[in-house]
Amino acid sequence: MGKLKTQSLQKRDSDLAQSNKQLDILSNGIFANGELPTFKDKISETSHFPLKAKKLEILQINVGYMCNQVCEHCHVDAGPDRKEIMTRETMQQILDVIKTTGAHTLDLTGGAPEMNPHFRWFVEEASKVGVKDFIVRSNLTIIRANKKYYDLPDFFKKYNIHVVSSMPHWTRGKTDKQRGEGVFDMSIKALQELNERGYGMPGSDLKLDLVYNPNGAYLPGDQTTMEKDFKKALMEDFGINFHSLFAITNLPIARFLDYLIASENYEDYMYALVEAYNPAAVENVMCTNTLSVSWDGYLFDCDFNQMLELPVNSKSKHISEYKEELLEGRNIVISQHCYGCTAGAGSSCQGVVA
Amino acid sequence: MSKTYYDPADLRKFGKISEWNQELGEKFFDYYGKVFEEGALTAREKSLIALAVAHTEQCPYCIDAYTKDGLQRGITKEEMMEALHVGAAIKSGATLVHGVQMMNKVNKLEM
Numbered sequence: 001m002g003k004l005k006t007q008s009l010q011k012r013d014s015d016l017a018q019s020n021k022q023l024d025i026l027s028n029g030i031f032a033n034g035e036l037p038t039f040k041d042k043i044s045e046t047s048h049f050p051l052k053a054k055k056l057e058i059l060q061i062n063v064g065y066m067c068n069q070v071c072e073h074c075h076v077d078a079g080p081d082r083k084e085i086m087t088r089e090t091m092q093q094i095l096d097v098i099k100t101t102g103a104h105t106l107d108l109t110g111g112a113p114e115m116n117p118h119f120r121w122f123v124e125e126a127s128k129v130g131v132k133d134f135i136v137r138s139n140l141t142i143i144r145a146n147k148k149y150y151d152l153p154d155f156f157k158k159y160n161i162h163v164v165s166s167m168p169h170w171t172r173g174k175t176d177k178q179r180g181e182g183v184f185d186m187s188i189k190a191l192q193e194l195n196e197r198g199y200g201m202p203g204s205d206l207k208l209d210l211v212y213n214p215n216g217a218y219l220p221g222d223q224t225t226m227e228k229d230f231k232k233a234l235m236e237d238f239g240i241n242f243h244s245l246f247a248i249t250n251l252p253i254a255r256f257l258d259y260l261i262a263s264e265n266y267e268d269y270m271y272a273l274v275e276a277y278n279p280a281a282v283e284n285v286m287c288t289n290t291l292s293v294s295w296d297g298y299l300f301d302c303d304f305n306q307m308l309e310l311p312v313n314s315k316s317k318h319i320s321e322y323k324e325e326l327l328e329g330r331n332i333v334i335s336q337h338c339y340g341c342t343a344g345a346g347s348s349c350q351g352v353v354a
Numbered sequence: 355m356s357k358t359y360y361d362p363a364d365l366r367k368f369g370k371i372s373e374w375n376q377e378l379g380e381k382f383f384d385y386y387g388k389v390f391e392e393g394a395l396t397a398r399e400k401s402l403i404a405l406a407v408a409h410t411e412q413c414p415y416c417i418d419a420y421t422k423d424g425l426q427r428g429i430t431k432e433e434m435m436e437a438l439h440v441g442a443a444i445k446s447g448a449t450l451v452h453g454v455q456m457m458n459k460v461n462k463l464e465m
Binding site: 174218219230 | 366397398422425426427428430431
């Protein structure tokens with residue numbers, strides 16, 4: 001792969017590497033002077049405050065912030081320089097929880113989850129428990145990044161992993177601009193290898209879904225239309241199959257927030273999110289059925305709250321003291337970034353929600 | 355008062371035109387919304403037409419709006435620029451086709 005797109009905010013020693021600085025920006029300016037309503041005020045208008053967790057369906061595990069890519073929009077601020085990696089001990093605690101949880105989906109994310117040295121051991125052990133849907137969020141290029149990862153498609157197949165991969169566009173230019181030079185070609189190669197194993201093929205049980213997120217300060221288009229466009233272009237140009245496309249809105253945190261501010265798009269973007277607020281999306285927003293576990297075992301309402309260091313509002317705060325009954329019905333911790341999940345058709349790690 | 359005729363932030367206030375004439379404002383926005391729905395033409399095709407017309411009309415608000423709309427739909431820079439050339443070709447063609455009128459007039463007036 002070519003030159004990395006950028007460096008992590010942490011590596012750059014940026015103020016925005018600190019979550020409290022990000023929360024300051026999201027709470028002040030246009031939200032403090034009354035120009036725009038806070039998320040709390042907005043959901044109160046439709047009687048959705050406090051937002052409450054329902055029955056747990058998805059356990060999302062962030063196994064570390066290390067990544068082989070440094071995408072410009074990354075909400076994790078992931079990159080090769082990040083050293084936060086989940087230990088085997090924490091993974092063991094998670095395995096103990098999986099045995100008793102009512103969640104039907106286990107969702108591994110990162111960083112590049114495959115870069116965690118205990119990744120394969122964890123997948124093997126977790127698959128023995130028998131979760132219904134076992135997702136790995138793979139950035140695709142990792143499969144071609146180093147010889148030691150070349151067998152990942154076979155590994156995924158062996159454990160019937162549901163592969164969910166980022167693909168910002170069906171053209172080289174737009175993809176490389178967001179994710180770094182050479183990412184498009186490597187992603188295409190990785191998708192072809194997954195197809196060869198049966199992943200993403202029509203009627204195949206080996207699930208391969210793609211994630212689309214906009215390449216700048218605008219919201220995603222209609223998910224169904226985008227899926228048709230992606231399918232047509234990837235099939236015509238490269239003979240590639242996949243199952244579903246998830247259109248995900250970029251949330252104004254970490255590197256995407258840094259980009260919005262540097263490009264003077266922050267206010268317009270927040271206006272666009274607020275104007276597109278959809279009460280129907282609030283009903284199904286992912287924090288109400290998901291729990292996010294950080295690399296060091298702490299519990300959050302979602303991966304975004306994890307990055308903003310906003311822990312769950314519950315006595316059960318760490319995987320070592322996990323009690324599902326204490327987490328159900330908890331009040332969700334919110335700030336203005338939450339507008340990203342309620343705009344238009346809504347947005348979640350599984351795509352639109354309304 | 356603003357010292358320029360156009361302020362990008364005014365685009366967000368477009369809906370406010372209904373405040374001074376609710377009936378006509380609402381009729382306009384209903385019509386506008388209906389026009390851009392998927393029909394015999396796709397919403398994507400309509401977005402490209404709107405982008406080209408936005409340029410021929412030289413409306414800065416419309417250019418901002420339909421450039422963003424195109425990006426949201428995954429329309430590429432190449433497609434956008436091609437659409438603009440269609441608009442530009444019609445504009446220049448419309449100018450030049452009047453040349454026939456000029457030629458007719460010259461032919462009529464000259465001995």
